[in-house]
Amino acid sequence: MATRVIPPRILRNLRYNTATKPLNSGHPSLSPAAALSPPSLLDQKPPSSSVLPPAADLSALNFHDVEKLFSYIPTSKLVRSSAVLHATGIEPMVDLGMWVMRSKLMEMEGLRDVINAAIRGTFYDQFCAGEDAVTAGKSIGSLNNAGLRGMLVYGVEDAHDNEGCDRNQKGFLHTVDVSRSLPPSSVSFVIVKITAICPMRLLERMSDLLRWQQKDPSFNLPWKNDSFPIFSESSPLYHTRKRPEPLTAEEESDLELANQRLLELCQKCVQANIPLLVDAEHTEVQPAIDYFTYSSAIMHNKDGNPIVFGTMQTYLKDAKERLVLAAKAADKMGIPMGFKLVRGAYMSMERRVASSLGYASPIHNTIRDTHKCFNDCSNFMLEKIANGPGGVVLATHNIESGKLAAAKAHELGIGRVNHKLEFAQLYGMSEALSFGLSNAGFQVSKYMPFGPVETVMPYLLRRAEENRGMLAASGFDRKLMRQELGRRLKAAIF
Numbered sequence: 392m393a394t395r396v397i398p399p400r401i402l403r404n405l406r407y408n409t410a411t412k413p414l415n416s417g418h419p420s421l422s423p424a425a426a427l428s429p430p431s432l433l434d435q436k437p438p439s440s441s442v443l444p445p446a447a448d449l450s451a452l453n454f455h456d457v458e459k460l461f462s463y464i465p466t467s468k469l470v471r472s473s474a475v476l477h478a479t480g481i482e483p484m485v486d487l488g489m490w491v492m493r494s495k496l497m498e499m500e501g502l503r504d505v506i507n508a509a510i511r512g513t514f515y516d517q518f519c520a521g522e523d524a525v526t527a528g529k530s531i532g533s534l535n536n537a538g539l540r541g542m543l544v545y546g547v548e549d550a551h552d553n554e555g556c557d558r559n560q561k562g563f564l565h566t567v568d569v570s571r572s573l574p575p576s577s578v579s580f581v582i583v584k585i586t587a588i589c590p591m592r593l594l595e596r597m598s599d600l601l602r603w604q605q606k607d608p609s610f611n612l613p614w615k616n617d618s619f620p621i622f623s624e625s626s627p628l629y630h631t632r633k634r635p636e637p638l639t640a641e642e643e644s645d646l647e648l649a650n651q652r653l654l655e656l657c658q659k660c661v662q663a664n665i666p667l668l669v670d671a672e673h674t675e676v677q678p679a680i681d682y683f684t685y686s687s688a689i690m691h692n693k694d695g696n697p698i699v700f701g702t703m704q705t706y707l708k709d710a711k712e713r714l715v716l717a718a719k720a721a722d723k724m725g726i727p728m729g730f731k732l733v734r735g736a737y738m739s740m741e742r743r744v745a746s747s748l749g750y751a752s753p754i755h756n757t758i759r760d761t762h763k764c765f766n767d768c769s770n771f772m773l774e775k776i777a778n779g780p781g782g783v784v785l786a787t788h789n790i791e792s793g794k795l796a797a798a799k800a801h802e803l804g805i806g807r808v809n810h811k812l813e814f815a816q817l818y819g820m821s822e823a824l825s826f827g828l829s830n831a832g833f834q835v836s837k838y839m840p841f842g843p844v845e846t847v848m849p850y851l852l853r854r855a856e857e858n859r860g861m862l863a864a865s866g867f868d869r870k871l872m873r874q875e876l877g878r879r880l881k882a883a884i885f
């Protein structure tokens with residue numbers, strides 16, 4: 392697409408005009424994996440210094456110096472990112488993409504290959520780390536070379552039976568092996584979706600039972616291990632209208648299998664000393680996900696080292712209360728707990744379900760309330776980790792939240808300590824915020840799905856569907872990218 396606008400000769404020149412800047416000292420050392428990577432995504436720069444800054448430098452967190460912000464991104468990638476983000480920002484384009492992927496066209500062999508090839512060269516390359524472990528490792532190497540880290544996500548869909556769970560489990564275990572084989576600290580977290588290793592129906596049943604126990608504390612759940620509080624006083628319990636039946640023997644046996652899968656995964660993460668980050672999903676199943684997360688954290692988070700991290704969705708009205716309750720319970724038990732804070736990705740679904748049951752939405756009434764809740768939760772966690780154990784991942788593309796948290800962390804003197812404070816953005820999104828924070832001396836990770844195109848695309852499509860607002864809001868990044876492309880074009884011509 393770009394070559395129609397910019398002649399190839401100028402594009403070639405642009406590559407070299409970008410590599411003249413001084414090095415940024417705030418980046419981790421060049422990894423061996425990065426050295427092995429072929430020249431691709433972000434690797435057009437000489438090795439960075441291995442000296443880490445003692446504390447964050449907030450003056451470096453500015454978005455005016457586009458040359459510095461995008462200095463690690465070669466022009467070809469900048470052009471592609473700009474075009475792909477532009478396309479995903481147009482809702483009818485996203486609709487068309489989804490329609491094509493789900494249509495009968497994908498059943499026609501020749502055509503399917505053509506469509507997959509087109510997707511691979513554009514959307515897939517923009518948002519995914521690679522089709523297999525080796526390519527994902529190379530993507531992480533390039534990222535690490537540019538001062539960022541990776542959170543590896545094996546892109547799978549929800550499981551509905553034990554067979555599917557076992558298949559997914561192999562993928563998650565393999566992800567830990569891949570992460571372990573990469574240079575230390577280039578992978579910050581391994582991600583797991585509990586809905587991929589425990590059958591969905593069982594998660595719904597467990598959530599119902601947990602909600603009923605919240606309504607009636609005398610309600611006995613024989614399968615329940617130690618956990619932190621899952622609900623607060625104000626948590627909505629409307630999904631469960633009547634007293635649920637206890638788990639059947641078959642369900643208990645499925646639960647045992649799910650427990651074993653998570654245990655195996657946690658033990659592997661402990662051995663590799665790579666924390667496991669549990670994604671949050673919709674509220675119908677989230678109580679069971681929180682239960683698995685908290686009971687595993689109690690087992691594995693030891694000696695000041697949080698291995699299991701949960702996720703709190705701050706678009707929920709009860710998020711702050713639940714965060715405080717869980718964090719306090721963890722403190723009381725001497726468990727170092729880690730949380731990822733997100734705004735949340737299931738807004739339309741939550742509103743639809745609540746309204747179909749005749750209840751108010753569990754989501755904050757206004758976007759301003761959501762922003763406030765995210766920032767409040769972020770302040771709470773930053774203060775907590777500044778004065779004690781535990782960790783926080785601030786997963787956001789919101790520039791204002793990023794700046795506020797950076798200022799707070801700076802004020803509290805939180806530096807680059809592993810597993811303490813990590814900023815995170817989706818791979819292929821919000822490069823300006825990622826590099827801005829990294830230039831300012833913070834640890835920043837990209838959330839990187841990987842796997843074969845056919846497996847990962849349904850996963851990505853679902854995320855795109857849920858995150859339309861976010862895709863449409865990539866305008867700030869696109870504007871900065873256009874500025875930088877214009878600057879490089881001028882530099883190449885004059």
Ligand SMILES: Cc1cc2nc3c(=O)[nH]c(=O)nc-3n(C[C@H](O)[C@H](O)[C@H](O)COP(=O)(O)OP(=O)(O)OC[C@H]3O[C@@H](n4cnc5c(N)ncnc54)[C@H](O)[C@@H]3O)c2cc1C
Nearest residue numbers: 670671733734735736757758761786787788789838860861
């Ligand atoms: C690394 C990473 C990991 C993630 N993991 C998860 C996860 O485990 N679970 C999960 O659910 N999501 C997850 N997300 C997605 C996240 O929840 C958001 O959907 C996404 O990041 C957009 O929020 P933002 O903080 O980037 O803020 P912004 O760019 O400011 O986006 C705000 C968005 O919030 C929505 N919104 C929220 N509340 C309201 C409201 N009250 N009224 C109107 N609109 C509202 C709007 O659609 C708007 O587009 C993750 C995101 C990242 C970057």
